[in-house]
Amino acid sequence: xxxxxxxxxxxxxxxxxxxxxxxxxxxxxxxxxxxxxxxxxxxxxxxxxxxxxxxxxxxxxxxxxxxxxxxxxxxxxxxxxxxxxxxxxxxxxxxxxxxxxxxxxxxxxxxxxxxxxxxxxxxxxxxxxxxxxxxxxxxxxxxxxxxxxxxxxxxxxxxxxxxxxxxxxxxxxxxxxxxxxxxxxxxxxxxxxxxxxxxxxxxxxxxxxxxxxxxxxxxxxxxxxxxxxxxxxxxxxxxxxxxxxxxxxxxxxxxxxxxxxxxxxxxxxxxxxxxxxxxxxxxxxxxxxxxxxxxxxxxxxxxxxxxxxxxxxxxxxxxxxxxxxxxx
Amino acid sequence: xxxxxxxxxxxxxxxxxxxxxxxxxxxxxxxxxxxxxxxxxxxxxxxxxxxxxxxxxxxxxxxxxxxxxxxxxxxxxxxxxxxxxxxxxxxxxxxxxxxxxxxxxxxxxxxxxxxxxxxxxxxxxxxxxxxxxxxxxxxxxxxxxxxxxxxxxxxxxxxxxxxxxxxxxxxxxxxxxxxxxxxxxxxxxxxxxxxxxxxxxxxxxxxxxxxxxxxxxxxxxxxxxxxxxxxxxxxxxxxxxxxxxxxxxxxxxxxxxxxxxxxxxxxxxxxxxxxxxxxxxxxxxxxxxxxxxxxxxxxxxxxxxxxxxxxxxxx
Numbered sequence: 001x002x003x004x005x006x007x008x009x010x011x012x013x014x015x016x017x018x019x020x021x022x023x024x025x026x027x028x029x030x031x032x033x034x035x036x037x038x039x040x041x042x043x044x045x046x047x048x049x050x051x052x053x054x055x056x057x058x059x060x061x062x063x064x065x066x067x068x069x070x071x072x073x074x075x076x077x078x079x080x081x082x083x084x085x086x087x088x089x090x091x092x093x094x095x096x097x098x099x100x101x102x103x104x105x106x107x108x109x110x111x112x113x114x115x116x117x118x119x120x121x122x123x124x125x126x127x128x129x130x131x132x133x134x135x136x137x138x139x140x141x142x143x144x145x146x147x148x149x150x151x152x153x154x155x156x157x158x159x160x161x162x163x164x165x166x167x168x169x170x171x172x173x174x175x176x177x178x179x180x181x182x183x184x185x186x187x188x189x190x191x192x193x194x195x196x197x198x199x200x201x202x203x204x205x206x207x208x209x210x211x212x213x214x215x216x217x218x219x220x221x222x223x224x225x226x227x228x229x230x231x232x233x234x235x236x237x238x239x240x241x242x243x244x245x246x247x248x249x250x251x252x253x254x255x256x257x258x259x260x261x262x263x264x265x266x267x268x269x270x271x272x273x274x275x276x277x278x279x280x281x282x283x284x285x286x287x288x289x290x291x292x293x294x295x296x297x298x299x300x301x302x303x304x305x306x307x308x309x310x311x312x313x314x315x316x317x318x319x320x321x322x323x324x325x326x327x328x
Numbered sequence: 329x330x331x332x333x334x335x336x337x338x339x340x341x342x343x344x345x346x347x348x349x350x351x352x353x354x355x356x357x358x359x360x361x362x363x364x365x366x367x368x369x370x371x372x373x374x375x376x377x378x379x380x381x382x383x384x385x386x387x388x389x390x391x392x393x394x395x396x397x398x399x400x401x402x403x404x405x406x407x408x409x410x411x412x413x414x415x416x417x418x419x420x421x422x423x424x425x426x427x428x429x430x431x432x433x434x435x436x437x438x439x440x441x442x443x444x445x446x447x448x449x450x451x452x453x454x455x456x457x458x459x460x461x462x463x464x465x466x467x468x469x470x471x472x473x474x475x476x477x478x479x480x481x482x483x484x485x486x487x488x489x490x491x492x493x494x495x496x497x498x499x500x501x502x503x504x505x506x507x508x509x510x511x512x513x514x515x516x517x518x519x520x521x522x523x524x525x526x527x528x529x530x531x532x533x534x535x536x537x538x539x540x541x542x543x544x545x546x547x548x549x550x551x552x553x554x555x556x557x558x559x560x561x562x563x564x565x566x567x568x569x570x571x572x573x574x575x576x577x578x579x580x581x582x583x584x585x586x587x588x589x590x591x592x593x594x595x596x597x598x599x600x601x602x603x604x605x606x607x608x609x610x611x612x613x614x615x616x617x618x619x620x621x622x623x624x625x626x627x628x629x630x631x632x633x634x635x636x637x638x639x640x641x642x643x
Contacts, residue, residue, distance in 0.1 A: 052535075057539055059530065086543060088541070089538065089539055089540060090539060090541035090542075091541060095536075095539040097532060097535070103535075103536045105537070105555070106555070106629070106630075107554045107555060107628065107629060108551075116540060117541070120540060120541050152631045152634070163536070166536070166540070
């Protein structure tokens with residue numbers, strides 16, 4: 001199967017008070033039809049920026065897409081005129097936002113907010129639209145009678161369901177889920193993830209799932225890309241990343257997870273802080289925190305190398321797939 | 329909801345009582361005997377005593393206060409002007425429309441143009457359109473209205489001879505007072521509208537609306553503006569409460585016999601029935617304006633509406 005979404009060499013900067021923030025630095029990724037790509041990384045690594053860049057809803061100014069291509073079915077979204085992008089947004093590509101508390105307009109009924117996206121992309125009259133919006137509510141497990149209620153009358157988990165209903169209302173081909181469960185408590189997280197998975201399968205939607213939670217990735221994604229300081233450092237199938245983490249940063253991520261089998265073992269957090277995105281290191285961005293860093297790492301930025309088919313890693317020192325424990 | 333309004337109206341009555349109490353006490357404490365001021369220096373002590381008795385000034389403070397409160401709030405009789413010996417309430421009735429024409433028209437200009445300019449500036453944040461609007465607003469916020477009024481008189485009355493400089497003889501007389509008193513409000517409102525637009529422009533739900541593929545113009549109208557309206561309404565409501573008081577300054581500059589000028593003359597001539605009646609009226613209109621403002625909030629924001637009607641549970 002061919003790649004449905006292809007992002008090539010995307011670079012996004014923010015300019016603020018004369019300083020340039022390098023948020024995304026040459027990111028390339030692919031998503032296949034019906035597959036889910038997990039995008040993992042720390043807060044501020046540029047995950048959300050990538051998603052918003054795909055939809056072209058970054059606030060400009062201060063954000064600017066400097067270069068790159070975003071190919072959806074072979075068409076470059078970055079070259080499309082704004083009028084055509086309006087059709088893509090909410091229609092072909094939809095987004096689920098991080099914080100359901102603020103993602104809904106507090107002054108509009110939830111039904112009307114779903115109706116809005118429905119009527120934008122379909123030729124419904126109001127009556128059919130309202131019926132469809134009610135059906136969408138039912139799909140995400142909210143009784144259609146609550147159509148006329150306002151966001152403040154819903155709990156956090158329910159609001160996220162509304163956001164999901166809105167995103168899926170027009171059967172998008174690609175769903176960008178930006179930390180859809182971060183703002184929710186653990187029991188609701190599981191429900192929402194199940195719901196997203198179920199609906200994704202029902203509608204045959206491709207998805208980019210942004211998260212910093214490896215557990216969420218394990219549950220939902222076929223492919224994983226690990227992002228650090230605006231660059232992808234390792235990517236591959238879920239098995240590649242979970243069973244053979246290779247990049248020192250990926251290994252660090254796994255080592256900072258609690259291990260349920262080994263008792264009494266201390267967590268190993270990754271030492272140091274992510275680099276200042278206004279002043280990225282010249283070489284590998286992870287070098288200052290990396291236990292394997294050499295002189296070369298500090299001078300030159302490593303390229304992505306294919307370790308095994310589909311498993312890529314950007315590191316000078318790690319040339320074959322690692323193993324989970326005892327990996328160097 | 330109707331229970332809420334009823335509660336507010338009862339509260340309003342209490343506020344008016346308090347206003348009456350305070351303004352009566354304050355005018356009572358002003359030094360100088362109104363009767364002797366009224367009769368002039370030549371009047372004999374005897375005449376003054378008779379006048380004091382007629383005006384009821386020879387009674388004790390509590391006695392005077394009691395009959396004032398009884399007359400005002402029970403019989404709804406605001407008395408006669410000491411200076412003109414005419415009924416205060418009918419004088420107010422004649423003057424009020426003039427003040428309202430100027431005030432309300434300025435208010436409408438203020439809301440329409442102030443809000444539109446603010447939205448325009450806010451949606452063009454950081455670009456030259458924004459800077460232009462904000463510089464003009466800054467000028468008019470800083471320029472006192474009497475100064476603007478005088479410049480307008482110089483230009484339109486003396487130089488171009490388009491509009492009369494004073495009086496209330498034709499509709500033309502109202503053009504300059506309305507414009508002169510609206511500029512400051514437009515500027516303030518534009519700044520307010522701009523800053524509350526900027527608050528919602530980056531709100532998450534606006535990004536959500538964009539991600540739905542909604543057009544920018546509709547996003548501004550449907551998502552941003554309603555959410556930015558609250559501070560704008562607060563400003564407008566405050567302005568509305570001030571409308572009835574009129575602008576003594578503008579009314580003086582353009583010689584409009586309105587409510588503001590009436591109050592001013594009352595204060596200058598120790599004509600306390602006029603002062604007291606004006607203050608009670610201002611308090612009444614101010615509380616009505618605030619009530620209307622609060623009802624607007626409820627109309628716009630379902631969360632506030634839910635608070636008002638306590639019956640429903642708010643999550």
